[in-house]
Amino acid sequence: MxxxxxxxxxxxxxxxxxxxxxxxxxxxxxxxxxxxxxxxxxxxxxxxxxxxxxxxxxxxxxxxxxxxxxxxxxxxxxxxxxxxxxxxxxxxxxxxxxxxxxxxxxxxxxxxxxxxxxxxxxxxxxxxxxxxxxxxxxxxxxxxxxxxxxxxxxxxxxxxxxxxxYYAGQIRIMIERENFRAASGGTGDVKVGGNYAASLLANENCVARGFDQSLWLDPKSGENIEELSAMNFMAVIDGELHTPALSGSLLEGVTRDSLLRLAKHLGIKVSSRTMPVDELVRDIEVGRCSELFACGTGAIVAPIAAIGEADGREWSLRDVGQMSSKLRDALLDIQEANSDxxxxxxxxxxxxxxxxxxxxx
Ligand SMILES: Cc1ncc(COP(=O)(O)O)c(C=O)c1O
Missing domain, CATH: 3.30.470.10 (Aminotransferase class 4, branched-chain amino acid transferase, N-terminal domain)
Known part of the structure; x- marks a missing residue:
């Protein structure tokens, strides 16, 4: 010894x-x-x-x-x-x-x-x-x-x-409609290596199409947003912060929970709910959804510049980084003890x- x-x-x-x-x-x-x-x-x-x-x-x-x-x-x-x-x-x-x-x-x-x-x-x-x-x-x-x-x-x-x-800049994400990262009743809500191995193939496909990360949908219906491969997902819709509810097949992120609490503390309305991906795309098209971002310990907050499909369709976000940079700063200030x-x-x-x-x- x-x-x-x-x-x-x-x-x-x-x-x-x-x-x-x-x-x-x-x-x-x-x-x-x-x-x-x-x-x-x-x-x-x-x-x-x-x-x-x-x-x-x-x-x-x-x-x-x-x-x-x-x-x-x-x-x-x-x-x-x-x-x-x-x-x-x-x-x-x-x-x-x-x-x-x-x-x-x-x-x-x-x-x-x-x-x-x-x-x-x-x-x-x-x-x-x-x-x-x-x-x-x-x-x-x-x-x-x-x-x-x-x-x-x-x-x-x-x-x-x-x-x-982890990610210093903005990212572009692709809706993954073919593969699923986790099964219903499987291990998606825990942090085990197999989940990440299962995400690699789809992620390579999305990178080959010019995106950075796959956006995973729920394995039961294939319709609702779950998360990214190593980050949770958030959207600003009508000025409020929305995130997919914990479905049993996505990871309960420490950053996700912290940002939800922090946003509430800053007077922002938050909602953890089922989020159909097609509804989100419509909300972007009509201007109700102004901002998307991902969050996790590694990346902290990663603003999303655009969301797309494998067939080449793509939607850019209007206010990239507007709310997310405020939340990132507020979180980092606490983590680095620059604030109360x-x-x-x-x-x-x-x-x-x-x-x-x-x-x-
Ligand atoms: C699949 C997945 N989702 C979400 C997160 C975010 O979790 P946390 O904020 O605890 O880092 C991570 C990172 O650990 C992850 O690997």
Whole structure:
């Protein structure tokens, strides 16, 4: 153990943040690892960031028994590294784990991992507007077998990546009418790798047609908007903020919930409802819908310049970025502690006990 600690200290002493930090490509040189075996979680620790040996027959590789989270640590104007609503990420991580029959990581272990990683990397949290230390809690099954059943051994890793925001500019989205990202009763409402693998083919098709992202429809009727591949969806209609209701097959985003509350707080009317895509297109045509945007931890808020169909039809938005830039600024101001935090969303990463209590709430 002492030699791992020495190795970690040496690696951190030698680490330098690169000048360019696109989203999710620079990996911090240390990560946190905890193991589950003999029916319980065992104490974790910081280890060097490195390949992890996995048996080729492990359930993670053979059956996709894997879940993850996406969250960020922010550099505050003071000196403390801050986390944003980590309790929601822990809860969602627990739901994802349970859905794939993996053991839930105790809140105290989750908080310990966060404070260890963010504490060790505090000086490498980039401080530019919208920059952060992106954090990727990851959990997967280790047991090797070809029978379709779960595992008794699991690994939890907390990987970190100093990053810019995911999408810095405006995006163009294509309505996906052929493929579905998630099934009704499936895993669309949890954060597991298979959902993302299932989105890749349609996304490639939409990029080939000049768009950036697929807009997914609900798998039951194929008529109602769900979300994008890694972001929730919002529309400004008659000056009000509308978003698809949680249908059971889309992900309940932390950013989605935060923007809805923030918008209400700013006096904007909000509505979480079933949103037929054809109705939305008509609303754009007649000028009732003035703005669309996507939101998620990685991108924060990504204004949508245009929405289109595979057949080449396309609709541009009138007021790109008008409401969304206000919401983005208000959210970032809270996350980076440049403004008051009226909802009590922000917590320091440095006090593990307080962080555990926050995560458990
Ligand atoms: C499919 C999907 N929807 C929505 C989101 C937005 O969620 P959050 O705001 O919690 O990052 C994400 C990102 O995690 C996602 O992967």
């Amino acid at each position: 002492a030699s791992t600690e020495t190795a970690v200290a040496g690696i951190l002493a030698d680490y330098r943040l690169p000048a360019e930090i696109p989203f999710g490509v620079e990996f911090a040189p240390v990560m946190y690892r905890a193991d589950y075996f003999d029916g319980e979680w065992h104490a974790g620790s910081l280890v060097p960031f490195a390949d992890v040996p996995v048996n080729p027959a492990a359930t993670a590789l053979q059956f996709g028994q894997q879940a993850f989270e996406g969250m960020k640590a922010y550099k505050s104007t003071g000196s403390r590294p801050l986390l944003f609503r980590p309790n929601l990420n822990w809860r969602r991580f627990a739901r994802s784990a349970d859905r794939l029959r993996m053991p839930v990581l105790p809140a105290a272990l989750f908080a310990n991992a966060l404070s260890a990683v963010v504490g060790a990397l505090a000086e490498f949290i980039p401080g530019g507007r919208g920059q952060s230390l992106y954090l990727r809690p990851t959990l997967f099954g280790l047991d090797p077998h070809f029978a379709v059943k779960g595992s008794d051994r699991f690994v939890f890793l907390l990987i970190a990546s100093p990053s810019d925001a 935090d009226p909802f009590g969303w922000v917590v320091g990463a440095d006090d593990c006990e307080a962080l555990t209590a926050f995560v458990e709430q």
